[in-house]
Amino acid sequence: QPCLFSVDLAAARAVEGLGIRADLTAGFSLGEIAALAFSGALEDESAFRLVCKRAEFMQEAAERNPGAMGAALGIDAEKLSKVLARFENAQAVNFNCPGQIVFAAKESDIDEIAAAVQENGGKFRRLAVSGAFHSRFMEDASRKMLEYLKNVSVRPASVPVYANRTAEPYGETEQEMKSLIAEQICSAVQWQSTIERMIRDGASVFIETGEGKVLSGLIRKINKSVKVLHYSEVLANGGSL
The missing domain is CATH 3.30.70.250 (Malonyl-CoA ACP transacylase, ACP-binding)
Incomplete structure (x- = not known):
């Protein structure tokens, strides 16, 4: 998880470095933490530590509740x-x-x-995975994350971040944001609804910032009319969309 998080965030920052400003953001599962860091809701170092703890808590839950x-x-x-x-x-x-x-x-x-x-x-x-993630099998991990977040600073995002659990933008209160971060671990990822909501809110170009192009394929299946790019294409074109 820490490696994937680092790649996601670095890719997003690389695109931003070309002068491309994100109007809306979202991340799938772990990617949501990268989106929160990119938006300024979490400090980079704090987000990295959170991701490490998230991985630890989820692995413990997977071993306890196979x-x-x-x-x-x-x-x-x-x-x-x-x-x-x-x-x-x-x-x-x-x-x-x-x-x-x-x-x-x-x-x-x-x-x-x-x-x-x-x-x-x-x-x-x-699926070749080590546990039953985003389910009630992960409730112990969610509770531990909520406790861990008591000592983590979270602030309103500068760019709207759409939550996996609700398919709605994160709120602005610290408690609401921390609850969503923790609950995401044991809640379903509403990816289709998230993309549909972002499109209703004006999104017409999506840039996937991370390893692989799985999410790009999903977005195209959700809505064929929007433009979907991988960050590597954007970098290769010097920021041209």
Whole structure:
């Protein structure tokens, strides 16, 4: 997590260094912390330490409450919800784009859920992860993060940061911001709703600042009319969009 955070933030700063000003920001999961640092809500060093603690708390929770994750493809949220309701502690955790939802569940239930997804016309892909992230399996980590944040300074963002949990911009009170940072760990990532809200709020060009181009692909599936670029393209073009 610390390495990914550092790459995300450095890439965003590199784009900014070309004179490109962000009007809105968002980050997927860990990327939300980078967005908060980029926006000035967190000091860089403070954000880095927070990310290290976040990784520690999540790993501890994963070892204490083992779980697994899988992607359900080509099945709508309502059908998947009915499938998951049959299993204790199974829940949708990443609403990535139309037809792509990630869920978390007990390891012992994954194969049966996969079969049920396929019976309902969807496809299943198991994710190679060490825990059931953004789910109730991570509640211990969320509580520890909220306690840790008591000694962390958080201030209103200079650029709106859209929260994974709510798909709405972060508020301005310190307590509200800290609650969102902590709750994000055990809450679903509402990525599709976040991008749709940002577009309604005026976003027409998205620049992905981080390793890989997964989010660029998701945004194109959410809305084909917006322009989506990877930061490496922007740097190669000298800041031309």
